[in-house]
Amino acid sequence: MSNKTILFDKHVEYKGKIVDFAGWQMPVNYGSQMDEHHQVRKDAGMFDVSHMVIVDLRAENESATIKGFLQYLLANDVAKLKDSGKALYSCMLNENGGVIDDLIVYYLSDDWYRIVINAGTREKDLAWINKQAAAFKVSVKECDDLAMIAVQGPNARAKAFEVLPLDVVEAASPLKRFFGADCGDWFVGRTGYTGEDGFEIMLPESEAVALWDKLAGAGIKPCGLGARDTLRLEAGMNLYGSDMTEQTSPLISGLSWTIAWQPQGRDFIGRSALESEKAEGVQQKLVGLVLEDRGVLRGHQKVILENAEGERVGEGEITSGSFSPSLQKSIALARVPIDIGKTCKVEIRGKLLNAAVVKPVFVRDGQAL
Amino acid sequence: MSEVPSELKYTESHEWLRVGDDGLITIGISDHAQALLGDLVFVELPEPGTEFVAGDECCVVESVKAASDVYMPISGEVVEVNESLVDEPEMINSSPYDNGWLFKVKPSANELDELMDADAYLAEIEE
Numbered sequence: 261m262s263n264k265t266i267l268f269d270k271h272v273e274y275k276g277k278i279v280d281f282a283g284w285q286m287p288v289n290y291g292s293q294m295d296e297h298h299q300v301r302k303d304a305g306m307f308d309v310s311h312m313v314i315v316d317l318r319a320e321n322e323s324a325t326i327k328g329f330l331q332y333l334l335a336n337d338v339a340k341l342k343d344s345g346k347a348l349y350s351c352m353l354n355e356n357g358g359v360i361d362d363l364i365v366y367y368l369s370d371d372w373y374r375i376v377i378n379a380g381t382r383e384k385d386l387a388w389i390n391k392q393a394a395a396f397k398v399s400v401k402e403c404d405d406l407a408m409i410a411v412q413g414p415n416a417r418a419k420a421f422e423v424l425p426l427d428v429v430e431a432a433s434p435l436k437r438f439f440g441a442d443c444g445d446w447f448v449g450r451t452g453y454t455g456e457d458g459f460e461i462m463l464p465e466s467e468a469v470a471l472w473d474k475l476a477g478a479g480i481k482p483c484g485l486g487a488r489d490t491l492r493l494e495a496g497m498n499l500y501g502s503d504m505t506e507q508t509s510p511l512i513s514g515l516s517w518t519i520a521w522q523p524q525g526r527d528f529i530g531r532s533a534l535e536s537e538k539a540e541g542v543q544q545k546l547v548g549l550v551l552e553d554r555g556v557l558r559g560h561q562k563v564i565l566e567n568a569e570g571e572r573v574g575e576g577e578i579t580s581g582s583f584s585p586s587l588q589k590s591i592a593l594a595r596v597p598i599d600i601g602k603t604c605k606v607e608i609r610g611k612l613l614n615a616a617v618v619k620p621v622f623v624r625d626g627q628a629l
Numbered sequence: 630m631s632e633v634p635s636e637l638k639y640t641e642s643h644e645w646l647r648v649g650d651d652g653l654i655t656i657g658i659s660d661h662a663q664a665l666l667g668d669l670v671f672v673e674l675p676e677p678g679t680e681f682v683a684g685d686e687c688c689v690v691e692s693v694k695a696a697s698d699v700y701m702p703i704s705g706e707v708v709e710v711n712e713s714l715v716d717e718p719e720m721i722n723s724s725p726y727d728n729g730w731l732f733k734v735k736p737s738a739n740e741l742d743e744l745m746d747a748d749a750y751l752a753e754i755e756e
Contacts, residue, residue, distance in 0.1 A: 288667075288694070289667060292668055293668055293692075293693050293694065294667075486667065490693060554671060555671060555691075556671045556691045556696065558695075558696060582694075583670040583671070583691070585693065590671075609673070609689065
């Protein structure tokens with residue numbers, strides 16, 4: 261665990277508890293994960309997400325087509341991106357329809373798209389993207405001189421605007437949700453991974469430490485990866501490596517909405533595998549669970565389906581689980597047989613506990629759903 | 630800096646033990662352990678009346694992050710558990726050595742001398 265972001269010394273200074281995350285020394289909390297979670301739901305918090313990988317795709321020459329490349333590379337269709345700055349969430353699939361990674365792609369112009377991928381999948385993603393890009397004359401450049409700070413929460417916008425440079429405020433203030441804008445060396449997206457409003461700010465590493473202090477001074481409290489995980493789980497957002505992997509397709513990962521089937525003629529990597537999976541009949545789905553008994557749902561716990569007579573009729577598995585600070589109950593995402601009813605059991609240390617099966621979104625914009 | 634009361638005994642797995650006037654031994658997890666675990670949200674206590682051998686997994690404490698086993702530091706029978714933790718597991722964070730105690734044991738052997746005193750435990754967690 262040798263990698264440190266440019267903000268590492270700040271994390272130590274702000275009393276962050278440092279852990280290894282995908283080879284990076286990152287703060288899991290700065291004292292209390294619970295307090296940081298509530299801070300983001302009720303006010304404003306910030307996360308160092310500089311370990312994530314920003315990649316710019318640019319045209320190598322006039323025959324290059326980045327749009328055509330991304331239409332082949334991604335299961336979602338960048339043709340939906342008509343306005344400059346618009347972002348799209350997509351899976352990048354292998355030939356078997358398994359998920360190599362999930363990512364956000366911003367359309368800046370026909371000659372410039374920016375994508376943000378996960379830190380834990382950096383090497384394989386870059387190798388895969390480069391391999392596919394060659395035929396399209398698209399240049400793939402990792403922006404490893406950029407830091408990224410996510411400011412999230414109902415008051416994140418107002419508080420951040422107090423201290424962001426004026427030109428960045430001007431670029432950010434008209435942004436609708438899921439849009440981004442560049443501003444010189446900076447880039448601001450009205451995006452995030454918490455279910456709250458806010459921005460993800462990409463900026464030169466040389467300016468990141470000063471911005472961190474200014475944001476903290478404006479009352480945006482530093483929050484660790486622990487709170488980031490409970491916030492995203494409550495928001496029903498998948499975590500790569502847990503809720504979907506190369507062994508699972510989007511169809512059984514709650515991500516069918518990210519597959520663009522139309523136009524039928526668009527050939528994207530993994531399409532034929534997904535079509536076969538669909539034709540054979542999708543057997544599983546990702547659902548939300550709320551534990552009704554006392555305990556904590558965790559990844560890999562067994563989910564048991566029973567019929568009215570109490571007989572076992574099927575099994576599934578929790579992919580992500582935690583205590584939900586907002587709901588004060590335990591919640592989870594679970595991959596289960598498609599015909600699951602409204603309740604199930606979860607096996608925790610040999611005991612069968614009762615859980616309700618719900619849509620996999622628990623909290624959005626501060627409201628329990 | 631973790632608090633390590635000098636009158637208690639400790640284990641390498643971060644349990645503490647207090648010997649009462651009645652010969653019963655109260656057991657909990659150390660300040661160092663609760664800080665490592667973070668905000669506690671659930672405790673699965675042992676059944677009173679259960680006999681354990683030193684080293685047995687006897688209890689589970691869960692923080693927002695993860696579940697952790699608590700190991701029985703000495704052989705004996707659990708005679709009482711801290712029921713108030715069921716509704717307020719966060720007392721382990723706020724008061725690990727007092728309100729956050731886990732259970733009391735009637736020892737079946739004299740194994741206390743094999744455990745660490747405060748100085749030894751402090752050295753252990755400072756490593």
